[in-house]
Amino acid sequence: MEKDVGLYGSTLGKKALMAITGIILFFYLVGHMLGNLQIFLDPAQIDKYAHLLHASAAFLWSVRLVLLFCLGVHILAAFQVWWRSRTARPVKYKVFNPPDVDYAAKTMVWSGPIIAAFLVYHLLHLTVGSVHPDYVHLGAYNNVIAGFQQTPVAIAYIVALLLLAFHLYHGLWSLFQTMGWDHPKFGPWRRPLAVLLTVVIAAGFISVPVAVMTGVLQLVGG
Numbered sequence: 001m002e003k004d005v006g007l008y009g010s011t012l013g014k015k016a017l018m019a020i021t022g023i024i025l026f027f028y029l030v031g032h033m034l035g036n037l038q039i040f041l042d043p044a045q046i047d048k049y050a051h052l053l054h055a056s057a058a059f060l061w062s063v064r065l066v067l068l069f070c071l072g073v074h075i076l077a078a079f080q081v082w083w084r085s086r087t088a089r090p091v092k093y094k095v096f097n098p099p100d101v102d103y104a105a106k107t108m109v110w111s112g113p114i115i116a117a118f119l120v121y122h123l124l125h126l127t128v129g130s131v132h133p134d135y136v137h138l139g140a141y142n143n144v145i146a147g148f149q150q151t152p153v154a155i156a157y158i159v160a161l162l163l164l165a166f167h168l169y170h171g172l173w174s175l176f177q178t179m180g181w182d183h184p185k186f187g188p189w190r191r192p193l194a195v196l197l198t199v200v201i202a203a204g205f206i207s208v209p210v211a212v213m214t215g216v217l218q219l220v221g222g
């Protein structure tokens with residue numbers, strides 16, 4: 001007799017959790033990207049934004065805890081789904097090997113941990129400042145520009161952001177399916193929508209290190 005594993009115990013339940021936490025993380029990314037783009041408006045603008053973020057410790061820590069929780073659930077469920085698919089079928093399918101699914105799954109398995117490593121570095125770089133050459137508390141403009149004036153750092157960010165784009169694209173694509181948004185009417189729009197959202201977010205983030213490397217953004221008075 002089959003054991004009743006409940007919704008969370010099932011692969012579908014875990015995928016739904018990955019989808020829901022993924023959507024929340026995705027909205028955080030959109031907000032963060034829009035916040036970052038203020039750097040093109042005026043140096044004082046992004047510093048104001050940083051001050052606003054830190055104005056209420058209760059607000060800041062609530063957002064951080066929600067993000068941390070979502071990230072933890074997202075990673076745990078992803079690991080469990082990956083582990084289950086590895087251990088469930090010791091002998092590989094001979095015929096059933098849909099290239100799209102296979103490629104997406106493989107991409108997620110290596111891009112996920114690299115993005116997690118990037119996030120740790122990013123927090124040490126621009127939030128804690130311990131791996132930054134000239135960190136100023138709440139001086140977001142100075143911190144971003146001085147940080148990206150180190151070319152290897154800017155390149156590492158661009159590479160990580162391209163990986164994030166891969167991850168987002170495949171995540172969005174599979175999330176449309178997990179959430180049941182693969183109705184025939186919506187079907188033809190799934191891929192273009194995933195591509196569009198990914199390109200907008202990746203371009204928004206990548207524009208900042210590129211603008212510093214090309215001298216479009218410079219230190220105040222520099």
Ligand code: HEM
Nearest residue numbers: 032036050064119122126127138140144157205206208209
């Ligand atoms: C070019 C790309 C990026 C730039 C320029 C950038 C810039 C920044 C800056 C300046 C801060 C510090 C804000 C402050 O405390 O004053 C920050 C924090 C943060 N960034 Fe980014 N970021 C980038 C990409 C990303 C990406 C791709 C992610 C997620 C995968 C991310 C996640 C975070 C998180 C979680 C924080 C901490 C927010 C907090 O203090 O709670 N960032 N970022």
